[in-house]
Every structure is written in structure tokens, then in C-alpha cells.
Amino acid sequence: MAEKEKLTIVVFSGELDRALAAFMLATTGASMGMDVQMFFTFWGLNIIKKNEGSIKSKGIIRKMLNFMNRGGSKRLKLSKFHMLGLGTWMMKGLMKDINMPSIDEFITMAHEMGVKLIACTTSCGVMGLPEDAFRSEVDSLVGAAYFLGEARESKVSLFI
Amino acid sequence: MAEKEKLTIVVFSGELDRALAAFMLATTGASMGMDVQMFFTFWGLNIIKKNEGSIKSKGIIRKMLNFMNRGGSKRLKLSKFHMLGLGTWMMKGLMKDINMPSIDEFITMAHEMGVKLIACTTSCGVMGLPEDAFRSEVDSLVGAAYFLGEARESKVSLFI
Amino acid sequence: MAEKEKLTIVVFSGELDRALAAFMLATTGASMGMDVQMFFTFWGLNIIKKNEGSIKSKGIIRKMLNFMNRGGSKRLKLSKFHMLGLGTWMMKGLMKDINMPSIDEFITMAHEMGVKLIACTTSCGVMGLPEDAFRSEVDSLVGAAYFLGEARESKVSLFI
Numbered sequence: 001m002a003e004k005e006k007l008t009i010v011v012f013s014g015e016l017d018r019a020l021a022a023f024m025l026a027t028t029g030a031s032m033g034m035d036v037q038m039f040f041t042f043w044g045l046n047i048i049k050k051n052e053g054s055i056k057s058k059g060i061i062r063k064m065l066n067f068m069n070r071g072g073s074k075r076l077k078l079s080k081f082h083m084l085g086l087g088t089w090m091m092k093g094l095m096k097d098i099n100m101p102s103i104d105e106f107i108t109m110a111h112e113m114g115v116k117l118i119a120c121t122t123s124c125g126v127m128g129l130p131e132d133a134f135r136s137e138v139d140s141l142v143g144a145a146y147f148l149g150e151a152r153e154s155k156v157s158l159f160i
Numbered sequence: 161m162a163e164k165e166k167l168t169i170v171v172f173s174g175e176l177d178r179a180l181a182a183f184m185l186a187t188t189g190a191s192m193g194m195d196v197q198m199f200f201t202f203w204g205l206n207i208i209k210k211n212e213g214s215i216k217s218k219g220i221i222r223k224m225l226n227f228m229n230r231g232g233s234k235r236l237k238l239s240k241f242h243m244l245g246l247g248t249w250m251m252k253g254l255m256k257d258i259n260m261p262s263i264d265e266f267i268t269m270a271h272e273m274g275v276k277l278i279a280c281t282t283s284c285g286v287m288g289l290p291e292d293a294f295r296s297e298v299d300s301l302v303g304a305a306y307f308l309g310e311a312r313e314s315k316v317s318l319f320i
Numbered sequence: 321m322a323e324k325e326k327l328t329i330v331v332f333s334g335e336l337d338r339a340l341a342a343f344m345l346a347t348t349g350a351s352m353g354m355d356v357q358m359f360f361t362f363w364g365l366n367i368i369k370k371n372e373g374s375i376k377s378k379g380i381i382r383k384m385l386n387f388m389n390r391g392g393s394k395r396l397k398l399s400k401f402h403m404l405g406l407g408t409w410m411m412k413g414l415m416k417d418i419n420m421p422s423i424d425e426f427i428t429m430a431h432e433m434g435v436k437l438i439a440c441t442t443s444c445g446v447m448g449l450p451e452d453a454f455r456s457e458v459d460s461l462v463g464a465a466y467f468l469g470e471a472r473e474s475k476v477s478l479f480i
Contacts, residue, residue, distance in 0.1 A: 005312055010478070012341055014400075017202055021172055021319075024282060028304040034312075042337055043400060059417075061410050068401060080174075080203060081228060090221050091286075097219075098285045122344060125418045126411075144348040152325055152354075152475035155312035158170070158319040159341075159478040165472055177362055181332055181479075184442060188464040194472075240334075240363060241388060250381050251446075257379075258445045315472035318330070318479040 004035040006154035010147065013160060014043030016076040016088060016103065020095075022160045023106035030113040034155075038110070039147045040138075041120035044160075045127065046071030047103065048117060048134050055133045062128030069127075073103040111137035118142055164195040166314035170307065173320060174203030176236040176248060176263065180255075182320045183266035190273040194315075198270070199307045200298075201280035204320075205287065206231030207263065208277060208294050215293045222288030229287075233263040271297035278302055324355040326474035330467065333480060334363030336396040336408060336423065340415075342480045343426035350433040354475075358430070359467045361440035364480075365447065366391030367423065368437060368454050375453045382448030389447075393423040431457035438462055 007029040011022045022038060029036045040048050049055070051072035057063055081087035095102065101109060111117060119134055121141045131141060151157040167189040171182045182198060189196045200208050209215070211232035217223055241247035255262065261269060271277060279294055281301045291301060311317040327349040331342045342358060349356045360368050369375070371392035377383055401407035415422065421429060431437060439454055441461045451461060471477040 007308070007312075010341075012338070012480075018172070021170075021202060024304050025308065029308050032305060032308060034308070042341060061413060065401075065410065065414070081225075090225065093221060094225070094286050094288075100282070100286065122420070126414050126420065128414075144344050145352060148327070148345065148349055148352060148354070148476065152327075154476075156308065156314075156317050157476050157478065158317065159480050160172075160319050167468070167472075178332070181330075181362060184464050185468065189468055192465060192468060194468070241385075250385065253381060254385070254446050254448075260442070260446065316468065316474075316477050318477065320332075320479050 004033060006150065007034045007036045008147070008151045008154040008157045009036070009038045010157075010159045011038055011040045011044035011047065012042050013079070014046035014071065014076060015079040016091065017079050018160050019047045019073075019076055019103050020106075023103065023110055025158070026115045027106065027110050027113055030110065030115050036114075037116040037118060037150055039118050039120060041123045043069075045119060045123055045129060047073055047076065048107065048119065048138050049129075050133065050135055051075070051104070055129060057128030057130065059128065065127060066129070073107060076103060107135065107137050120144065120147075164193060166310065167194045167196045168307070168311045168314040168317045169196070169198045170317075170319045171198055171200045171204035171207065172202050173239070174206035174231065174236060175239040176251065177239050178320050179207045179233075179236055179263050180266075183263065183270055185318070186270050186275045187266065187273055190270065190275050196270075196275040197278060197310055198275060199278050199280060201283045203229075205279060205283055205289060207233055207236065208267065208279065208298050209289075210293065210295055211235070211264070215289060217288030217290065219288065225287060226289070233267060236263060267295065267297050278306075280304065280307070324353060326470065327354045327356045328467070328471045328474040328477045329356070329358045330477075330479045331358055331360045331364035331367065332362050333399070334366035334391065334396060335399040336411065337398050337400075338480050339367045339393075339396055339423050340426075343423065343430055345478070346430050346435045347426065347433060350430065350435050356430075356434070357436040357438060357470055359438050359440060361443045363389075365439060365443055365449060367393055367396065368427065368439065368458050369449075370453065370455055371395075371424070375449060377448030377450065379448065385447060386449070393427060396423060427455065427457050440464065440467070
């Protein structure tokens with residue numbers, strides 16, 4: 001059997017709109033039979049943080065950062081027109097109106113379709129995020145070398 | 161005859177500076193004999209909206225969104241230093257000073273060089289954009305599967 | 321001997337967090353034996369400007385732009401949570417805490433590992449940046465055609 005073609009996406013941004021683009025591409029790729037990996041780094045880690053509970057990180061500065069930058073798929077904002085929540089709330093309504101999944105649903109769907117959700121260890125280190133800060137759908141924590149190794153075997157690599 | 165090498169660009173952002181980078185790469189690629197496709201999605205759709213006329217979309221929220229997010233190549237702003245229009249106006253002056261085309265001119269030029277300008281149907285659905293919201297240079301409306309199909313045959317794929 | 325696999329990165333953004341991602345990938349690629357090129361354009365040029373001295377550009381508007389947009393690796397800000405400098409200062413502390421190099425150190429390190437640092441001539445033209453505005457680690461000034469020529473021979477090309 002021929003090997004599957006690979007699609008590798010770095011998800012650097014933590015905004016609702018960019019997360020949406022990333023999951024649209026990832027699930028479309030999976031439905032086309034591609035082997036898809038999403039590599040979450042920096043603000044992108046917010047997308048795959050648990051929605052409930054608080055993160056226990058060490059040191060006052062990391063505690064502050066994780067308080068401000070709480071994350072979780074339900075807390076993502078639009079990169080434009082957030083307008084104290086009004087714009088983001090409107091966008092979620094528009095998505096529902098055309099039966100588009102929420103980011104929360106997209107994560108579960110992507111996972112069930114075999115998309116690998118991967119967190120960047122280095123970013124976790126900077127931000128003081130322990131492994132249990134992430135949802136159960138997250139497959140593993142790996143470094144940049146793993147990503148590049150996969151990317152160079154991929155037909156398509158994108159940085160979002 | 162050998163097939164042309166493909167360059168595929170997702171234009172997600174709707175800012176003047178990123179639009180400029182996308183069109184610089186697209187027209188350069190075309191001038192090097194590459195087969196270039198630009199896939200406009202989300203805020204990127206603003207770039208290829210008509211400058212004149214208003215968009216008739218259904219539902220009060222989509223009407224509001226299209227009023228706030230009016231778009232058109234002449235309304236794009238810088239991502240930094242917009243400064244209530246002053247920075248953007250200055251940047252346009254600097255571009256003209258070195259004889260760089262405006263985005264408006266870049267769209268026509270790209271189209272004439274054979275660059276395919278494509279709008280993402282899903283984003284059009286979310287935002288309630290009908291096909292006639294776009295300029296005549298836009299070739300078609302397609303989905304993410306079309307983009308990925310092209311991207312995996314491309315030498316270079318970029319997400320801007 | 322087999323040719324080295326190429327990694328080509330367009331660095332469009334001038335923020336601390338995106339610069340960090342770019343240098344992490346570039347130095348990791350180099351350590352894996354890849355032939356890495358970083359192509360700095362638009363706001364990304366700020367990263368490789370000299371930290372000292374002022375830039376002599378022609379015309380009042382370019383002088384103003386280079387005053388506002390001073391750049392240099394030590395002046396980069398976070399794209400989120402800059403908070404008048406507090407967030408950026410905190411992030412630099414967290415990076416130091418896990419022994420991550422600063423951007424300044426990353427530039428020197430990348431250069432010593434053989435990563436090519438390249439500035440985009442067109443952006444330099446728009447912004448009125450003379451060649452001596454850049455650090456000594458910068459290898460050359462080239463146009464978009466050079467970048468695309470390299471990108472289409474690359475295993476991985478990213479736009480950051």
C-alpha cells in the first residue's frame with residue numbers, strides 16, 4: 001500500500017479565526033485521506049488547553065501569565081472586531097447558523113478522524129504548562145526537531 | 161511540454177502589508193513561469209471585494225458584519241502604525257514613490273499575468289457574501305478540498 | 321555527496337514571539353543538517369536592524385517611519401500582552417529562565433550554524449533602508465524572485 005500523503009500545520013496563533021482556518025484545513029485533509037498533524041505552539045497552545053480547571057505552574061510570573069492567558073477552546077477571541085466580546089459572539093452565531101462546528105467540536109472531530117494534535121515542548125517550558133493542562137485529545141508533546149522531520153516528508157506544510 | 165511548477169498562496173489576512181507581500185510573491189511567481197493560485201479566505205476576502213456598491217447579505221448580523229468589515233482593495237489598513245489612517249496613507253505614498261503598484265493595480269496585473277484569484281466558499285457562507293460581492297478578476301469560489309488538492313501538487317504553498 | 325535538504329522561511333512579522341518561532345525552527349533545521357535560509361521582509365526587517373545608531377534614509381516620510389519603527393533585536397515586542405512593556409519583559413525573563421537564547425543571541429547562533437540571513441530588497445526600498453542599517457550577520461539583500469527560486473527547491477517553506 002502506498003504511504004499516505006502528509007499535511008503538517010504549525011498552529012502558532014490562538015485566535016478563533018485562525019484556529020478555525022487550521023481545523024478546516026486539517027479535517028478536510030483527513031477526509032481526503034491525508035495523514036494530518038497539527039503542531040500547536042506559543043499562543044496556539046491556548047486552543048488545546050482544558051476549558052475547566054486552573055493550571056498549576058511554578059513561579060509567580062508563570063502563574064500570572066497563565067492567569068491572563070487562560071485559554072481553552074471556548075475562550076478564543078477573533079483577531080479583529082472582538083469588540084469586548086460582541087464580535088466574537090456574533091461570529092460564533094454565524095458559524096452555528098451554517099452548521100459549522102465550534103472549535104470545541106472541531107477538536108473532537110479532528111481527533112476522531114485521526115488528525116494528530118501535538119503540543120510543542122519548548123513553548124510549554126517557557127509558559128510553564130504541565131502535560132495535564134491539555135485536553136485528552138492531545139496525542140503528545142514534542143520538540144521542533146520532530147516537527148521539521150515530519151514537515152520535510154510532507155506534501156504541504158503551513159504556518160498559521 | 162513539462163508541466164508548470166505550482167505556487168499556491170492562502171491569503172487569510174486582510175491587511176495592506178500582508179496583501180502586498182502576497183501579490184509581490186504571486187506576480188513574481190507568474191513572471192518566473194509558475195502556475196500561481198491565490199486562495200482568499202476570511203479577512204483576505206476583503207481584498208477582492210468590490211470597492212463600490214454595498215453587499216446584500218441576509219440576516220441582521222451578516223448585514224452588520226459586512227457594514228463594519230466593508231473591504232475593497234482601497235480600504236485595506238496596515239497591521240501596524242495605521243494611526244487613524246495617517247500611517248496607511250504614508251505607506252501608500254512610499255509605495256508610489258518607488259513605483260510599486262497599489263493593491264488595486266496588483267489585482268488587475270496578477271489577473272492579466274494568469275494568476276488565479278479564488279474565493280473560499282465556506283468563508284463566504286459564514287460572512288454571507290454573495291458571488292457578486294467580488295471583483296470581476298475573481299475566477300471562482302471553491303472549498304478547502306480544492307485548495308488542498310492544488311497545494312499538494314505545488315512546489316511552494318504559503319499561508320499569509 | 322547528496323545535496324542538503326532546504327528549509328526556507330519568510331520572516332514577515334517583527335514581533336518577539338514570531339521571531340522566536342522563526343529562529344527556533346531555523347536553528348533546529350540547521351542542527352539537523354538542513355540548508356536554512358531566512359528571508360526577512362517588511363516588519364521582519366526590524367529583527368535584523370542594528371541595535372545601535374540611527375538609520376539615514378531620504379525624505380521626511382521615510383525618516384519618520386524609521387524613527388517610529390526603529391527596530392533592532394532588543395526592541396521587539398510581544399504580539400499579545402505587551403502591556404506597555406511589562407508582558408514583553410516578563411516573557412524575556414521566562415525565556416532566560418529555561419536558558420533559551422535571546423533574539424540577539426539567536427541571530428549570532430543562527431549565523432554561526434550557517435543559516436543564511438537575507439533581507440528583501442523591495443521592502444528595503446519602500447522603507448528607505450540602506451544596506452548599512454543591518455547587522456553584520458546579514459548575508460545579502462535579494463528580491464522575491466530569489467526567494468521563490470530557493471523555495472521551490474525546498475522541502476519546507478514557511479511564511480511567519
